Amino acid sequence: MYYRLLVLATTLYLPISQAHQPVMDMAPRWDDGFGFQLWYENYGSSELLNGSQTVSNPKNLERYVQTTWLQGVYTFDRSVRVTFKLPYRDQQRVKEISNTATQQSNSGVGDLVIGVPIKKYLNQGNSTGNLSLTPSIRLPSGSSSGNYPLSDGSWDLGLSLSYSKSTPKFYQLYDVFYWYNTEGDRGMQEGNELGIDINLGYHPYHDNLTNSGVFVMWDITMRDQESPNTATLTHASGGERVHTGPVLVLYKDNIMFRAEYKYPLYEKSNNVSLSRGQEFNIGIGVTF
Amino acid sequence: MKQYLAIIISFTALFLLSFPISAKKETSVKPNQAVITVSGAVCSYCTFGIQKKLTKLPFIDTDKLNKGSLMDIENQRLTVAIKPSVAIDMQLIYKAIRDGGYEPQGASVTRSNINDTINYDEQGQ
Structure with a gap:
């Protein structure tokens, strides 16, 4: 089985074996550089999962979350x-409470995440890469009140290890992270989360004169989250998932636009819960 | 889950093996220009900081090229326009590149006479 998958992967891969880059993790790399990015994420579904199997959903339970960062x-x-x-979240769901489908919604500022990426750059002729260690903290800036809170009110700790490398035509990024989620308000505790992100990209067009170009990438997102405790009322749900899909990046000088679509290739819930569904993300960033 | 991990690992391994080795192109240096080889300069979005810092140097001619400089990411070559009859300080150009996050590997500078090109090593000497 593995051999057949490897052959299939090789066959699919060959036509795109010329790939590359620029991405926010590479900039700003200059002293006293700074930048901002607006990033919109949209996901949700009405597909109910029991483990990795889709089960019937007679009460039409659903969950949709839009976040602007x-x-x-x-x-x-x-x-x-x-x-x-800093996220601004707009969330809606239909949840079963006392055997009745109940509609809930909430919107507002979520939890602030602060990180300190420490990077070691490796410039080697026609390639550059960096190894990065990023400790992070998530502050409970979002409201934990109501029946569908924006935050569990906890202080959480994260650690990420990543490596990226690029040449004029190819880009690759690998990131492994872990979030340790502590107990917050009202006894809520979202499960700890392990994640792996992979970006593989190709840079088909660049114009030196106008400092502009395009590149395309393939994103692979893997998550494994422990189940939240029963007191947790946020959108968190435990389980494993692999989302994957294409990424398009356009840039000119110091402005970068990025759009990505992610398809749920694999999902396995720890309990009966809603699928995360398809994701559509879009953003624009500028560096100075 | 293991099957998907196997596919992902296979893709990644193939991707790593597919990196090409590119050959450097030789370029001539025009009058009142400096051409600097910058190791790792493969992304114009990432090298924006070099160009930003170069524009602050008094001898850079920001009316030429793209605000005084042009990065060729295929060949990792930075071309800098210099104001005619103004003395340049190669150490300041190298500092701008280092502060921009990269290492200069050597440079060639031509002033008014195209046959009079000065070469610098990676220390700017």
Whole structure:
């Protein structure tokens, strides 16, 4: 079985074996550089899962979440940065409460995430890469009140290890992270989460004169989250998932636009819960 | 889950093996220009900081090229326009590149006479 998959992967891969880059993790790498990005995420579905199997959903349960992130970065020098990510979340769901389908919604500012990427750059002729270690903290800036809170009210700790490398035509990024979620308000505790992100890209067009270009990538997102405890009322749900899909990036000078679509290739819920569904994300960033 | 991990690992391994080795192109240096080889300069979005810092140097001619400089990411060559009859300081250009996150590997500078090109090593000497 593995051999057949490997042959299939090889066959699919060959036509795109010329690939590349620029991405926010690569900029700003200059001293005293800074940047901002607006990033919109949209996911949700009415598909009910029991483990990895889709089961009937007679009460039409559903969940949809739209999040707009304001993100910022400041680079002290290329080896040390500080970043922030502040979400504004708009969430709706139909949940079964006392055997009745109940509609719930909420919107507002979510939890602020602050990170300190520490990077080691490796410039080698026609390639550049960096190894990055990023400790992060998630502050409970979102409201934990109501029957569908925006936050569990906890202080959470994250650690990420990533590696990226690019040449004029290819880009690759690998990131492994872990979030340790502590107990917050009202006894809520979202499960700890392990994640792996992979981006493989091709840079088909670049114009030196106008400093502009296009590149395309393939994104693979893997998550494994422990089940939240029964007191948790947020959108968190435990389980494993693999989302994957194409990414399009356009850039000119110091402005970058990115759009991505992710398809749920594999999902396995720890309990009966809703699928995350398809994702559509779009963003624009600028560096100075 | 293991099957998907196997596919992903296979893709990644094939991707890593497919990186090409490119050959450098030789380019001539025009009058009042400096051409600097910048190791790892393969992304114009990432090298924006070099160009930003170069524009602050008094001897850079920001009316030429793209605000005084042009990055060729295929060949990792940075071309800088220099104001005629103004002395340049190669150490300041190298500092701008280093502060921009990269390492200069050597440079060639031509002033008014195209047959009078000066070469610098990676220390700017």
